[in-house]
Amino acid sequence: MLEVTNLKVHFTTRQGTGRAVDGVSFHLERGETLGLVGESGCGKSITALSIIGLHPRPASKVVCGEIELDGESILTLSKREMRKVRGERISMILQDPLTSLNPVLTIGKQVGEPLRLHRNMDKSASRIRVIELLRQLHIPEPESKLDDHPHQFSGGMRQRVVGAIALAADPDLLIADEPTTALDVTIQAAFLAHLRAVQRARGLAILFITHDFSIIAKMCDRVAVMYAGKIVETGPTAELLSSPQHPYTQALLESVPSVDRGRKRLHSIGGSPPSIYDLPKGCTFEPRCSYAMDRCRESYPLQFDIADDHSVSCWLLE
Amino acid sequence: MSHPDPIIGVRDLKKHFPIGGGTLLPGKERKFVRAVDGVTLNLHARETLSLVGESGSGKTTTARMILRLITPTSGRVVFEGEDVAELRGTKLRHFRASVQAVFQDPWSSLNPRKRAESIIAEPIVINQPLPKAELKGRVEELLAAVGLGPAVMRHYPHEFSGGMRQRIAVARALALNPSVIILDEPVSALDVSIRAQIMNLLRDLQESFHISYLLIAHDLATVRYLSDRVAVMYLGRLVEAAPSEELFENPLHPYTQALIAGSRSTTMVDEEAARLLASEIPSPVNPPSGCAFYARCPVSTAARSDDPIFYERTVTERPELIEVRPGHLVACHQFDPKD
Numbered sequence: 001m002l003e004v005t006n007l008k009v010h011f012t013t014r015q016g017t018g019r020a021v022d023g024v025s026f027h028l029e030r031g032e033t034l035g036l037v038g039e040s041g042c043g044k045s046i047t048a049l050s051i052i053g054l055h056p057r058p059a060s061k062v063v064c065g066e067i068e069l070d071g072e073s074i075l076t077l078s079k080r081e082m083r084k085v086r087g088e089r090i091s092m093i094l095q096d097p098l099t100s101l102n103p104v105l106t107i108g109k110q111v112g113e114p115l116r117l118h119r120n121m122d123k124s125a126s127r128i129r130v131i132e133l134l135r136q137l138h139i140p141e142p143e144s145k146l147d148d149h150p151h152q153f154s155g156g157m158r159q160r161v162v163g164a165i166a167l168a169a170d171p172d173l174l175i176a177d178e179p180t181t182a183l184d185v186t187i188q189a190a191f192l193a194h195l196r197a198v199q200r201a202r203g204l205a206i207l208f209i210t211h212d213f214s215i216i217a218k219m220c221d222r223v224a225v226m227y228a229g230k231i232v233e234t235g236p237t238a239e240l241l242s243s244p245q246h247p248y249t250q251a252l253l254e255s256v257p258s259v260d261r262g263r264k265r266l267h268s269i270g271g272s273p274p275s276i277y278d279l280p281k282g283c284t285f286e287p288r289c290s291y292a293m294d295r296c297r298e299s300y301p302l303q304f305d306i307a308d309d310h311s312v313s314c315w316l317l318e
Numbered sequence: 319m320s321h322p323d324p325i326i327g328v329r330d331l332k333k334h335f336p337i338g339g340g341t342l343l344p345g346k347e348r349k350f351v352r353a354v355d356g357v358t359l360n361l362h363a364r365e366t367l368s369l370v371g372e373s374g375s376g377k378t379t380t381a382r383m384i385l386r387l388i389t390p391t392s393g394r395v396v397f398e399g400e401d402v403a404e405l406r407g408t409k410l411r412h413f414r415a416s417v418q419a420v421f422q423d424p425w426s427s428l429n430p431r432k433r434a435e436s437i438i439a440e441p442i443v444i445n446q447p448l449p450k451a452e453l454k455g456r457v458e459e460l461l462a463a464v465g466l467g468p469a470v471m472r473h474y475p476h477e478f479s480g481g482m483r484q485r486i487a488v489a490r491a492l493a494l495n496p497s498v499i500i501l502d503e504p505v506s507a508l509d510v511s512i513r514a515q516i517m518n519l520l521r522d523l524q525e526s527f528h529i530s531y532l533l534i535a536h537d538l539a540t541v542r543y544l545s546d547r548v549a550v551m552y553l554g555r556l557v558e559a560a561p562s563e564e565l566f567e568n569p570l571h572p573y574t575q576a577l578i579a580g581s582r583s584t585t586m587v588d589e590e591a592a593r594l595l596a597s598e599i600p601s602p603v604n605p606p607s608g609c610a611f612y613a614r615c616p617v618s619t620a621a622r623s624d625d626p627i628f629y630e631r632t633v634t635e636r637p638e639l640i641e642v643r644p645g646h647l648v649a650c651h652q653f654d655p656k657d
Contacts, residue, residue, distance in 0.1 A: 186580050214581060256510055261543070
C-alpha cells in the first residue's frame with residue numbers, strides 16, 4: 001500500500017548538507033503496523049513528515065527517492081492534490097497533545113473539520129459523527145464536551161481527541177509519531193488498546209514511530225531500526241527483538257531496561273551518534289561498534305537478506 | 319524497614335495548596351488541592367527508594383518538601399533524627415550539604431553563563447571554601463568520578479550533549495559528599511542509549527560513595543533497574559510500598575498491577591480494562607471519600623454487581639496502609655484484615 005524507495009531528505013544550511021534521511025526504503029501493507037525505532041536525530045520523524053509532504057521547507061528537500069501510495073507517486077502531486085491525500089488517505093498523530101490542538105476552537109469544531117472539508121458533511125451530520133468518534137475513543141459524555149475547549153481536557157483526553165481527528169475521515173494510513181510519550185503509563189496502555197481496536201475494525205495501516213521497545217513489542221508486526229538517516233535492520237517484530245543481527249540493534253536492545261529484566265547490568269553504547277552534517281565515509285555506526293573491521297571504515301555495508309523479510313546492513317553478515 | 323535509623327524519615331507529610339481567591343467573602347470556604355495527603359516513608363543508608371506514580375500524584379511535591387524547598391502543611395521531615403523545619407545555622411547548612419538533588423532537565427538546571435568548572439565548584443565555594451589550587455583538583459576529581467576528562471572544565475553547558483550535562487549535574491550534586499541525593503526523573507529527558515550510561519553511572523557512584531537515592535520516576539523499567547524499594551503514590555497518598563523485587567513479582571494493589579501491566583512489553587490491556595483506566599483521575603480538590611482509585615479499579619467495578627457490600631466500602635471508606643508481609647504495605651480493602 002505504501003512503498004518508500006531510496007528516500008533521501010537533505011537539509012541545506014550554513015553548516016553544509018545535512019543528510020537527515022539518507023536512502024530509506026520500506027513498505028507497509030493494509031492492516032499492518034510497522035514500527036520505526038531509533039534515537040532522536042536519527043531521521044525517523046523527518047521520514048514520516050516527508051511522506052505527508054510536511055518536512056520543513058525550504059530548509060529540507062527530498063533529493064531523491066520515491067514514495068508511492070497504492071502504486072501512485074505522491075511526491076509529484078500538486079499542493080492541492082497533496083492536501084486531499086492528507087485529508088482523506090493519510091493522517092498523523094503527533095507526540096504532544098498540548099500543542100497539536102488549536103486552543104481557541106472547540107473540540108467539536110476541530111474533530112469535525114476533516115469531515116466537513118474532506119467528506120462533504122454538513123454541520124448536523126458531522127456533529128453526529130463526531131459524537132460517535134469521541135465515544136469510540138472512550139471520552140465520557142461526548143455530547144456535552146463538543147463545545148468545550150482543549151484547556152478543559154486532561155492530557156490523556158486531549159490525545160484521544162487528537163486521535164479522533166486523525167481517524168475522523170477514515171484514512172487508509174495513520175502515521176503516529178511518539179503518540180504516547182507524553183502520557184502516563186495507564187493512559188498510554190488504554191490509548192494503544194483503542195488504536196489497535198480501530199485498526200482491526202477498519203484495516204488501517206499504521207506507521208508507528210517510537211523509541212520504546214515495549215510499545216514496539218505490543219503494537220507492531222514489523223520493525224525498522226534507523227540510525228543516522230538509514231534503516232540498518234528490518235524484520236518481523238518477534239524475530240528482530242529475540243535475535244537482533246545488527247550490532248546497533250543488539251546494543252540498543254541491551255541498553256534498555258525493562259520491568260522484567262530486574263537489576264542485571266545494562267550494556268551502554270559508548271559515544272554518541274554522528275552529526276548528519278559530517279557522516280563517516282563507511283558505516284555510520286562504525287565509530288561506536290565493537291565489531292568494526294577495516295572494510296567498515298571504507299564503505300557503507302550492503303543490505304543482506306538473512307530470512308524472509310529480515311534484512312540487515314552490516315558487513316558481518318556477508 | 320529492619321534498619322533502626324533511617325537517614326530521612328517522612329512522617330504523615332501533607333501539602334495542601336490553596337486555590338482561587340475569595341477568602342474575604344464571608345461564608346465562602348477556601349478550596350485546597352491536596353497534592354500530598356499523609357505520606358510516611360523511611361529512606362535508609364545506601365539504599366535506593368523510588369517514588370512512582372502518574373503526573374499529579376504528588377511525588378515531586380513530596381521531594382520538594384524533603385529538600386525543604388516548600389513548607390509542609392503538616393507532618394514532619396526528619397533528617398538524622400532532627401526535624402528539618404527546625405534546623406538553623408550550622409545544622410541547616412549541614413543538611414543542605416548532605417541532601418542534594420539532580421533534576422530532570424539538564425538543559426535548564428545548569429546556568430548557561432557559567433563554565434562547567436564554576437558550576438561544579440559553586441557548592442564548594444559557598445559551603446566549604448578551599449584554596450584555589452585545591453578547588454581545581456577537587457573539580458577534576460569530581461569530573462573523573464562521573465566519567466569526564468578535565469578538558470570539559472573550560473566549556474559552557476550549550477557545548478555539551480544531554481548526557482554530558484546530566485553528568486555535570488551529578489558531579490555538582492556530589493561536590494559536598496552528600497549522604498542523600500534526590501533524583502527527580504534523572505534520565506527521562508535523555509536518549510535511549512545515553513540513559514543506560516547515566517543509570518550505570520548512578521549505580522556505580524552509589525557503590526563507591528555510599529549514597530542513598532530517593533528516585534522519582536514514572537518509567538517503571540528505570541525504577542526496577544535502580545531501586546531497592548518502591549513506593550507507589552496515587553492522588554497524594556501511598557497505595558503500596560515494598561522491596562522492588564517483591565513489588566514487581568507480586569504487586570497487590572490493582573493500581574500497581576495496572577502500572578506494571580502497562581509497562582510490560584508482553585501484555586496488552588483488553589478493551590474493558592482500557593475503558594476503566596482511561597477514565598479520569600479524580601480531582602485532588604475533592605478527592606473521593608472512599609478509595610481514590612475505586613472508579614478506575616477493576617476489582618471495585620466487578621464488585622458493583624457481585625459483592626455490593628464490598629463495593630460500598632470501596633466507595634465510602636478510605637483504605638488504610640497495612641503491612642501484609644514484612645516490608646510490603648498496601649492500602650486496599652481486599653487486603654484489610656477487618657473483613
